[in-house]
Amino acid sequence: MKKVVLTGNGLSVGLNRAFALQNITQTFYNKLTPEHQKFIQHHMERIQKDEYIQVDFEEAIASIEQVHDALDSYVNFSINEEEGKKYLESEGLGVEELQSHLTKIKEIIISYTSSIVEIIDGNVHWEQIGDRLSGFINWLQAELQGNDEIDLFTLNFDLLLETILLRTVGTDEFTDFHCI
Numbered sequence: 001m002k003k004v005v006l007t008g009n010g011l012s013v014g015l016n017r018a019f020a021l022q023n024i025t026q027t028f029y030n031k032l033t034p035e036h037q038k039f040i041q042h043h044m045e046r047i048q049k050d051e052y053i054q055v056d057f058e059e060a061i062a063s064i065e066q067v068h069d070a071l072d073s074y075v076n077f078s079i080n081e082e083e084g085k086k087y088l089e090s091e092g093l094g095v096e097e098l099q100s101h102l103t104k105i106k107e108i109i110i111s112y113t114s115s116i117v118e119i120i121d122g123n124v125h126w127e128q129i130g131d132r133l134s135g136f137i138n139w140l141q142a143e144l145q146g147n148d149e150i151d152l153f154t155l156n157f158d159l160l161l162e163t164i165l166l167r168t169v170g171t172d173e174f175t176d177f178h179c180i
Helices: 009-015 021-031 034-043 054-080 082-091 096-120 126-132 134-144 159-168
Strands: 003-007 150-154
Touching: 003 134, 009 126, 009 159, 021 096, 034 054, 034 096, 054 082, 054 096, 126 134, 126 159, 134 159, 150 159
Parallel strands: 003 150
Antiparallel strands: none
């Protein structure tokens, strides 16, 4: 029987409580300008009540990414397609203002990613992994022994799992690493 291992943010939180999504979210949110905070609040009804609900935040970021992607698609159509150019001309519209909005929305998305990197940077060391996650590492090594193929998945770009695999299994023993 083929085995599948699925990890999520709990593995990272087991290493360092600062990696909890609520902490990452609060760090990101506190660094935003008041205007950008209002933009996030627009997408999150519970944060206005000073309640943190993980699903709300994840949906807000996903919503902001969808806004960016839709606007980007529209701008690209308007600039690069003959029909888009004709439409802009016939309606007397320009895309410069929309491009400025795209830049600002992208800055919010990038600031979220950078806040995650800032929290993680310098806070992940092999000694710490060995001390705090030894039970998981021992279990994983036992599962991997004697099995030709095990699928390993992570739900959140968890490079911690990849780090553990590189250190304990080695680069020759797994074929690829994808985050889902």
